Amino acid sequence: DPASAELTKYVSNTMLAMRISFMNEVALLCERVGADIHSVRFGVGSDDRIGPKFLYAGPGYGGSCFPKDVRALASTFEETGMEPRLLEAVDWVNEQQKLVLQNKIEQHFGSDLSGKKIAIWGLAFKPRTDDIREAPALVLIDRLLELKAEVCVHDPEAIENVRAICGDRIAYTQEPMEALNQADALAIATEWSVYRTPDFSEMITRMKSPVVFDGRNLYKPADMADAGFSYYSIGRPTTIPAYSEVQ
Incomplete structure (x- = not known):
């Protein structure tokens, strides 16, 4: 019926x-x-x-x-x-x-992100779509801009949909690694396959500070610590290399 x-x-x-x-x-x-x-x-x-x-x-x-x-x-x-x-x-x-990544970013850097560049990998609400309706990444972008951060984003499919909303308030890249150039941190909001096996050495080289906020738990905390990253994920221990200092 x-x-x-x-x-x-x-x-x-x-x-x-x-x-x-x-x-x-x-x-x-x-x-x-x-x-x-x-x-x-x-x-x-x-x-x-x-x-x-x-x-x-x-x-x-x-x-x-x-x-x-x-x-x-x-x-x-x-x-x-x-x-x-x-x-x-x-x-x-x-x-x-949807505020969890922002909260972790503030935990690491403080609430004033002036002069900080935050890269975001993933904009769509899930992989294999360009749908950004109620996507967590949009909430994160708005919050980071409120905190005066510079935001640079990548997504395999959803860039143009986000551009229609955010315009020139944020920067866009065609390749994931490009977003990391001189970035103070990377936040991962969507589990696209292209993000699962990055070259950690290249990431370290490109980033100003090797800090990753992984909203999708794509990587093993021990591997990230060994690679030299401060690594925040969801529901798992945070790993910060002994030599690392909060920037």
């Missing part, structure tokens, strides 16, 4: 969004207690009752489906006189999670 079909779509997407928000909250807890979200995800996902999908911590979900359907289902609850407390929490957690 039509009512059940419509509700099924909303409930399906909301359950997936709920998994993401829950794991993002767990990731914050992992950082507080010294746990590793990857280990937690593997253990939880190995339970057949739960499964491994949509358990990856990150900078929050975006796109045209999850945010819209969570809010639509919440509105349906309200229209019937019910309070959608859980759905409101899912949405609230997601909006807060």
